Amino acid sequence: MSEHMHRHNxxxxxxxxxxxxxxxxxxxxxxxxxxxxxGLVVWAGGWPL
Structure with a gap:
């Protein structure tokens, strides 16, 4: 196995x-x-803003 560990910049x-x-x-x-x-929950629930 390789001793090198992959590291991202x-x-x-x-x-x-x-x-x-x-x-x-x-x-x-x-x-x-x-x-x-x-907004989606309010719209889907039909609640007034």
Whole structure:
């Protein structure tokens, strides 16, 4: 067996870190999917906004 362990370059294309983004982009990445999901639940339930 090879003693070499496979390591990805942290700056490479296979590495993505939310902490490398600005605070607004991080908030958007978290908030937008949650808002979309909430909207679908409200729409599917027929509840008034």
């Amino acid at each position: 942290k700056e490479g294309p296979c590495h993505f870190s939310l902490m490398s983004l600005s605070a607004t982009k991080r908030l958007g990445f978290v908030a937008l999917p949650l808002l979309a999901l909430w």
